Amino acid sequence: EIVLTQSPGTLSLSPGERATLSCRASQSVSSSYLAWYQKKPGQAPRLLIYDASSRATGIPDRFSGSGSGTDFTLTISRLEPEDFAVYYCQQYASSPPHLYTFGQGTRLEIK
């Protein structure tokens, strides 16, 4: 089973600052199989990035994804007030049973 470890657990920043969130996999992950989501309390998760670096429909260009192998990064270039949320990375493994796994999440909070 591939384990995803996100860091930091909590990131405290101010609007306008740059946010860098990390997702490290216990084994190499195909870039095609790595995605990022935003989750706010009481709301559905929202797909931000798929294939490690492709922005989903309607996602602002201040969100970008990068990385390969075991190290992936979500960058928010200039934080807007609505960006403060929990962010999850997710990977797909081609062999059952652990087909889809999430990282434990990074909480992005207002400083």
Next chain:
Amino acid sequence: QVQLVESGGGVVQPGKSLRLSCAASGFAFNNYGMHWVRQAPGKGLEWVAVIWYDGSNKFYADSVKGRFTISRDNFKNTLFLQMNSLRAEDTAVYYCASGGSGGYHFNYWGQGTLVTVSS
């Protein structure tokens, strides 16, 4: 636009059953794999099950295998999750989600339905 609307959640005693539904609209439901993903209170996201676009294959997380069954009705654009032998640790908000192209991620999500397992 794409809409996924879950229903069927509620309070249920341990060992009992519950059936969740997810009504889909705004996209070609019968062309996409569909998933259930859950979030326990104060916890992160956990994938539960997937069913292929035509229902030909189903896979489950180890935590629910043998107790939960995913199914779909492509004529009614509806996804189901039959949950049997429920445990306290199944308490969570359950989301249905559509598979993205290639099936490697979750494209669209419903608002979720809360399942509470408690005596």
